[in-house]
Amino acid sequence: MRPPLASTFTVLICLLSLPLLTAHSSPSRATVCIVGSGIGGSSLAHFLRLYSSPNPDGAAFDIRMFERNGVVGGRMATVDLSSGDVFEAGASILHPKNFYALKFTKLLNLTVKEPSSSSSSSPSLGIWDDQKFVFKTLGCKSDLPFVQKIVSYANSLLVFLRYGFSLLKMERFVQSAIGNFLKYYESHEFRPIFESVDEMLKWAGLYNLTTTNLGLELSDAGLSPLLLQELVTVITRINYGQSLAISGLAGAVSLAGAEEGLWSIKGGNWQMASGLINRSNVDLHLHEEIESISFVEKYYELNSTKGNSYKCEVAVVATPLDEVNIRFTPPISIPKRRLQHTHATFVRGVLNPEYFGLKAVSEIPELVGTIEVPDLPFSSISVLKRHDEKDMTYKIFSRKPMDGALLDSIFSLRKEAIRIDWGAYPHYNAPEVFAPFILDARHLYYVNAFENAASTMETSAVAAENIARLVLSRFFGKPPSSSSNLGSFASDKETFHADL
Numbered sequence: 001m002r003p004p005l006a007s008t009f010t011v012l013i014c015l016l017s018l019p020l021l022t023a024h025s026s027p028s029r030a031t032v033c034i035v036g037s038g039i040g041g042s043s044l045a046h047f048l049r050l051y052s053s054p055n056p057d058g059a060a061f062d063i064r065m066f067e068r069n070g071v072v073g074g075r076m077a078t079v080d081l082s083s084g085d086v087f088e089a090g091a092s093i094l095h096p097k098n099f100y101a102l103k104f105t106k107l108l109n110l111t112v113k114e115p116s117s118s119s120s121s122s123p124s125l126g127i128w129d130d131q132k133f134v135f136k137t138l139g140c141k142s143d144l145p146f147v148q149k150i151v152s153y154a155n156s157l158l159v160f161l162r163y164g165f166s167l168l169k170m171e172r173f174v175q176s177a178i179g180n181f182l183k184y185y186e187s188h189e190f191r192p193i194f195e196s197v198d199e200m201l202k203w204a205g206l207y208n209l210t211t212t213n214l215g216l217e218l219s220d221a222g223l224s225p226l227l228l229q230e231l232v233t234v235i236t237r238i239n240y241g242q243s244l245a246i247s248g249l250a251g252a253v254s255l256a257g258a259e260e261g262l263w264s265i266k267g268g269n270w271q272m273a274s275g276l277i278n279r280s281n282v283d284l285h286l287h288e289e290i291e292s293i294s295f296v297e298k299y300y301e302l303n304s305t306k307g308n309s310y311k312c313e314v315a316v317v318a319t320p321l322d323e324v325n326i327r328f329t330p331p332i333s334i335p336k337r338r339l340q341h342t343h344a345t346f347v348r349g350v351l352n353p354e355y356f357g358l359k360a361v362s363e364i365p366e367l368v369g370t371i372e373v374p375d376l377p378f379s380s381i382s383v384l385k386r387h388d389e390k391d392m393t394y395k396i397f398s399r400k401p402m403d404g405a406l407l408d409s410i411f412s413l414r415k416e417a418i419r420i421d422w423g424a425y426p427h428y429n430a431p432e433v434f435a436p437f438i439l440d441a442r443h444l445y446y447v448n449a450f451e452n453a454a455s456t457m458e459t460s461a462v463a464a465e466n467i468a469r470l471v472l473s474r475f476f477g478k479p480p481s482s483s484s485n486l487g488s489f490a491s492d493k494e495t496f497h498a499d500l
């Protein structure tokens, strides 16, 4: 039976107008694919959305994010002990001038927590040389604020008596590096979009610090050998598992991580990543590892170990490429980099005072730091929680795994041990050579190229912010929306600082 003329006509009109309707109601949207859901990938998604809205002409694009694990956050992760206690297993502390982290915390309604060993609000420090404590500060078990203040003053005096005015020179070195780093929060008007890490570091006056090692930088700044061998080494071993041979910049960042006012996020720093992803309209693929990225005509084709294939106009790698097996076609070229492995071991039990040549557990400092001595089996041991005098939870950082026999010699009682082997951060080696932000001269980007400058949550966010601006200007041909929050953010700096 022939269809009536009117309905044939209607169908024809519909068919003819279909491409038009499609084009109008759903303009073809580009896809930005992000590999990695740590703070780098999540803040990239956030800044891409922030800088392309609320501008109605803003770039329209979808974001797909791939995470090989079942949870987001990467190196921001917590560990659960059988007691029900939850501790930071990876990135744990933030600096009072980590303004993006502060911004995210506020935006996501997260709660700032000032870290303290719950054993005391001012943990005692001991510097261990594998035979004896070469230096110890006082501990304070009192909850009374005035007692804590007195102990804190006494400890400052003890530290000053040992290291003298060199401490002020160290402080000046750190503050100068922080001052330069703050330039990355300047508004877009005054801050270029950087196409390379070198350019980004030179603009902020930080590049030279990556060309020499920390030991030389600090000697030139007039620090005493004792301060370098002891306190500075203790800090670089705790924060980067490495010696004074790290670059001056990584060293300055590490030393900044021992300043006053450090903080973290109640419930876990990983919530920054999950919150940013949730509010950035991201198509998140958990348990999906990307094994290859190929440029095929106009697209990047991302293939996953699940056998899926995704087309993206822009691809961003937000994970260190040093220990992952992603095949690139055409191949990319980046400088060889080794990751420093840090073994984080969480132990519930009690330390053995005899191991430290002491008579009682109470004599062992709550934070045991170490100096560079060959074969010293750990970098640091700190009390995370004091359940009672003979039952505590400790965190140990070491360069090699802590096996059972070793733990049995250090602990007189051990109820539980959880071990995590982190491919933690670059093994810093000045002069640093940086991988490109743009891996292929097209639209394949690499956030973690910046990690050779320093590896922190904040530096990942700063690098990701720059990559977001690069993507928006290079691919979408638009300068990032000037109505970004950064304008008001710059003036918020002091408020955030005061909030803490």
Ligand SMILES: Cc1cc2nc3c(=O)[nH]c(=O)nc-3n(C[C@H](O)[C@H](O)[C@H](O)COP(=O)(O)OP(=O)(O)OC[C@H]3O[C@@H](n4cnc5c(N)ncnc54)[C@H](O)[C@@H]3O)c2cc1C
Binding pocket: 035, 036, 037, 038, 039, 040, 041, 066, 067, 068, 069, 072, 073, 074, 075, 076, 089, 090, 091, 092, 093, 094, 288, 289, 290, 291, 318, 319, 320, 324, 325, 326, 342, 344, 422, 423, 424, 425, 448, 455, 456, 457, 458, 460
């Ligand atoms: C023990 C330790 C302590 C630290 N302490 C601090 C600290 O106190 N303060 C601080 O600021 N920083 C600290 N850091 C450094 C900080 O954790 C990192 O600099 C930061 O978290 C890096 O974030 P990212 O997003 O760049 O990378 P990551 O957090 O490593 O995220 C990358 C993500 O990509 C995923 N991935 C990798 N390959 C693939 C693939 N092929 N397909 C899909 N997904 C993939 C990974 O699973 C991971 O989730 C510490 C790190 C460690 C390990």
